[in-house]
Amino acid sequence: MSDDATFDKFKSCAVEVLQVPGEKVVREARFADDLDADSLDLVELVMALEETFDITVDEAELDGIETIGQAFDLIAAKL
Amino acid sequence: MSGPGGAGGLASGTAARAGGEAGSEHGGRVVLVTGGNRGIGLACVQRFLALGDRVAATYRGTPPPLDGLPPDQVARLLPVTCDVTRPDEVGAAFDRVEAELGRVQVLVANAGITRDTLLLRMDEEAWQAVLDTNLTGAYRVVRRALGPMVRARGGRVVLMSSVSALLGSPGQVNYAAAKAGLVGMARSLAREVGSRGITVNVVAPGIVETDMIAALGDARAEQLRSMVPLGRSASPGEIAGAVAFLASEDAAYITGAVLAVDGGLAMGL
Numbered sequence: 244m245s246d247d248a249t250f251d252k253f254k255s256c257a258v259e260v261l262q263v264p265g266e267k268v269v270r271e272a273r274f275a276d277d278l279d280a281d282s283l284d285l286v287e288l289v290m291a292l293e294e295t296f297d298i299t300v301d302e303a304e305l306d307g308i309e310t311i312g313q314a315f316d317l318i319a320a321k322l
Numbered sequence: 323m324s325g326p327g328g329a330g331g332l333a334s335g336t337a338a339r340a341g342g343e344a345g346s347e348h349g350g351r352v353v354l355v356t357g358g359n360r361g362i363g364l365a366c367v368q369r370f371l372a373l374g375d376r377v378a379a380t381y382r383g384t385p386p387p388l389d390g391l392p393p394d395q396v397a398r399l400l401p402v403t404c405d406v407t408r409p410d411e412v413g414a415a416f417d418r419v420e421a422e423l424g425r426v427q428v429l430v431a432n433a434g435i436t437r438d439t440l441l442l443r444m445d446e447e448a449w450q451a452v453l454d455t456n457l458t459g460a461y462r463v464v465r466r467a468l469g470p471m472v473r474a475r476g477g478r479v480v481l482m483s484s485v486s487a488l489l490g491s492p493g494q495v496n497y498a499a500a501k502a503g504l505v506g507m508a509r510s511l512a513r514e515v516g517s518r519g520i521t522v523n524v525v526a527p528g529i530v531e532t533d534m535i536a537a538l539g540d541a542r543a544e545q546l547r548s549m550v551p552l553g554r555s556a557s558p559g560e561i562a563g564a565v566a567f568l569a570s571e572d573a574a575y576i577t578g579a580v581l582a583v584d585g586g587l588a589m590g591l
């Protein structure tokens with residue numbers, strides 16, 4: 244899968260779980276400040292991403308993940 | 323986070339429910355009661371069936387008795403074997419309930435055991451067994467139920483504690499510790515998922531006419547009864563009434579509460 248296609252898939256997860264418009268899901272977007280997402284939203288997003296991409300993300304790996312770009316890179320590295 | 327349903331003002335509270343369908347009026351909801359084959363759990367099962375809900379009752383040994391139940395209620399009851407100390411069985415039970423009844427909207431974590439003895443005689447196995455069923459068992463079922471509730475933005479969780487959690491009970495150090503643990507669990511979880519329209523509450527029954535009380539022996543049961551301001555023990559149905567209330571629309575604004583249903587035994591604690 245190309246990076247673009249992977250990002251699109253990632254983005255549709257984020258749009259659905261975080262209930263934000265697609266245009267706000269950009270690499271620079273910060274979960275808390277730009278997407279109004281709380282910690283439970285992030286847990287929901289991670290669970291949705293695990294399901295969508297058939298991967299496992301450990302709690303420790305989520306430390307310091309604050310932007311869409313960081314989260315995407317974490318997921319992409321597992322594919 | 324902007325949940326569906328709109329904020330509404332205080333005055334519009336009942337009309338502008340934020341929690342999706344889970345708090346809708348009784349009838350047609352999917353309720354799961356662990357340990358639903360006898361005692362308080364069975365009374366809860368019967369109560370929700372009478373209210374028109376679809377009810378899954380988990381059990382280990384014998385399934386819930388069907389005698390005396392009207393056919394329409396039998397049709398809405400799904401007995402499921404499940405040992406809450408077995409994560410695989412918890413998962414399988416929920417899978418089956420979701421397949422046959424739908425997403426669990428109301429969870430009553432009720433399954434519990436006792437292994438009573440004075441602490442000096444309480445070996446680690448007796449401690450672990452009670453903690454594993456009564457506290458960790460609740461963790462297992464709540465955790466499994468929560469994901470769908472969070473996604474649906476609504477749900478009701480009721481944990482069955484005990485007056486012994488508040489009052490202490492000689493010979494029940496393990497039981498009381500587990501039942502007190504449920505209070506901390508409920509209050510923390512209430513804070514975690516309140517924004518998703520999910521309420522988490524605790525019922526703390528006092529002396530209830532069940533096998534568990536019968537096992538204490540007449541003398542201890544009578545001694546306990548004498549301490550109850552109302553002067554009598556409760557029927558299991560009286561506990562089920564409180565559980566049904568916490569699962570009802572009328573309790574939509576109650577979360578993290580410990581509702582004592584004990585005839586006044588532990589009042590003020």
